[in-house]
Amino acid sequence: MSNNYYFESWGRFPRRIHLGEIVPQSINTVADSINSVNALVLPRGMGRSYGDSCLNDGGYLLFTRLLNKFVNFNPDMGILRCESGVTLDEILKVFVPQGWFLPVTPGTKFVTIGGAIANDVHGKNHHKAGTFGSHVICFELERSDGTRMICSKDRNADWYEATIGGLGLTGVILWADIRLKPINGPYIEMESIKFENLDEFFQISQESEAHCEYTVSWLDCLHNDGVRGIFMRGNHINKLEKEEMKAVHKNPTWKAFPFDAPSFLLSTVTIKLFNILFYNKQIIRKQRRIVHYDPFFYPLDNVNNWNRMYGKRGFLQWQCVVPVKNNKDAIRTILKEISKSKLGSFLVVLKEFGSIPAHGMLSFPMPGITLALDFPNVGEKLFSLLNKLDDIVCSAGGRIYPAKDARMSGKTFRSSFPKFEEFIKYVDPKLSSSFYRRVGGRNDIAN
Numbered sequence: 001m002s003n004n005y006y007f008e009s010w011g012r013f014p015r016r017i018h019l020g021e022i023v024p025q026s027i028n029t030v031a032d033s034i035n036s037v038n039a040l041v042l043p044r045g046m047g048r049s050y051g052d053s054c055l056n057d058g059g060y061l062l063f064t065r066l067l068n069k070f071v072n073f074n075p076d077m078g079i080l081r082c083e084s085g086v087t088l089d090e091i092l093k094v095f096v097p098q099g100w101f102l103p104v105t106p107g108t109k110f111v112t113i114g115g116a117i118a119n120d121v122h123g124k125n126h127h128k129a130g131t132f133g134s135h136v137i138c139f140e141l142e143r144s145d146g147t148r149m150i151c152s153k154d155r156n157a158d159w160y161e162a163t164i165g166g167l168g169l170t171g172v173i174l175w176a177d178i179r180l181k182p183i184n185g186p187y188i189e190m191e192s193i194k195f196e197n198l199d200e201f202f203q204i205s206q207e208s209e210a211h212c213e214y215t216v217s218w219l220d221c222l223h224n225d226g227v228r229g230i231f232m233r234g235n236h237i238n239k240l241e242k243e244e245m246k247a248v249h250k251n252p253t254w255k256a257f258p259f260d261a262p263s264f265l266l267s268t269v270t271i272k273l274f275n276i277l278f279y280n281k282q283i284i285r286k287q288r289r290i291v292h293y294d295p296f297f298y299p300l301d302n303v304n305n306w307n308r309m310y311g312k313r314g315f316l317q318w319q320c321v322v323p324v325k326n327n328k329d330a331i332r333t334i335l336k337e338i339s340k341s342k343l344g345s346f347l348v349v350l351k352e353f354g355s356i357p358a359h360g361m362l363s364f365p366m367p368g369i370t371l372a373l374d375f376p377n378v379g380e381k382l383f384s385l386l387n388k389l390d391d392i393v394c395s396a397g398g399r400i401y402p403a404k405d406a407r408m409s410g411k412t413f414r415s416s417f418p419k420f421e422e423f424i425k426y427v428d429p430k431l432s433s434s435f436y437r438r439v440g441g442r443n444d445i446a447n
Helices: 025-035 088-096 114-119 157-163 200-209 268-280 294-299 306-310 323-342 379-396 410-416 420-424 434-438
Strands: 005-008 014-017 020-022 043-045 062-064 070-074 080-082 134-143 148-152 171-177 187-195 216-224 225-236 286-292 315-323 348-353 368-376
Touching: 014 306, 020 410, 025 134, 025 171, 080 088, 080 294, 088 114, 114 171, 134 157, 148 157, 187 200, 187 294, 200 216, 200 225, 200 323, 200 348, 216 268, 216 323, 225 268, 286 294, 315 323, 315 379, 368 379, 379 410
Parallel strands: 020 062, 043 062
Antiparallel strands: 005 014, 070 080, 080 171, 134 148, 134 171, 187 225, 187 286, 216 225, 216 348, 315 368, 348 368
């Protein structure tokens, strides 16, 4: 334990001063660890949240890195029990060779099970599988007073719903039972299709919904005041290849972004140039190929510290969802505002969510369309744009993703998540976060 540590999120904005970190040695020492300090505490896994939901300024961070044990696996049911600090990366390495895959995965595998539950993450198969929480059978939650409870849809169901998507504020998840999905091999049959406007995107998306397990699109939002992009869809390979079953991913050991990039690399000109090159690297309109799951699901994981690409000021990822009935008009308006601002992005992701309801009180996905963008942190001009985009989303009945947010107002958050007041009842009095306090959460004890 030490004093006055700076910690930052994956987006490198904001940076916050903390009193230090505490690291429980096992699941049996979690409550003692929390109560070993006289300040607010926040559980933290890999710290891959983009904004301040993984920060706790003025308090302590409780790292779950040693809660990393596989407990058991039922091969008949595909049910894995593991401690909350186990990462998706570790699960893939052990279980892909045995013919099992994650039921839902976000765009990075460097996420803990506890983090995946606390943010109720989603993936390219949301229209088929819903959120990660939909595949969590049960978990054990420990409160700072030492109370431990098993939570599932049928047992302590209110705590189950508060903790899934609950941003790590209801207690510390000790372990969880996750239902994995069977696969024949580690490869994906992938198809990428170029589209020239939003109407074409919606048409391809609807065509893909029934027969493609995974769908996602990259978007060029600075193209001649319009949009164009590449729609990617795929399914797990059907052919059983015994040797290929062993081909799990390898961690990047030599690919790393070597320095904090200078600001001129992040100008509108360079972003437009990147977008032109990326869009045109595929020459024909439709392309089919077989790819390994690693580049298909985790293209950015292949470069260590890729977040340094945005320089010392960092970046903000903004992700919204707007409901189906309003999505086309709202998304068009949002993209026009971004184009007008000239604040483009290398990474723009567009996808339709399905109708499978999420279980968490604060779960982000809803039926509709989701748009995610990385913006270099250029200061007030960017914050003003994002406030304007928030207003469009709220007017359309949508939401901003808390796991990626670093600046939305408490009013925006509360209007987007009407169960927030109910959720507050389940917050552990010793746990808190910078995000929680920023959007209007309160704690019963002082720092």
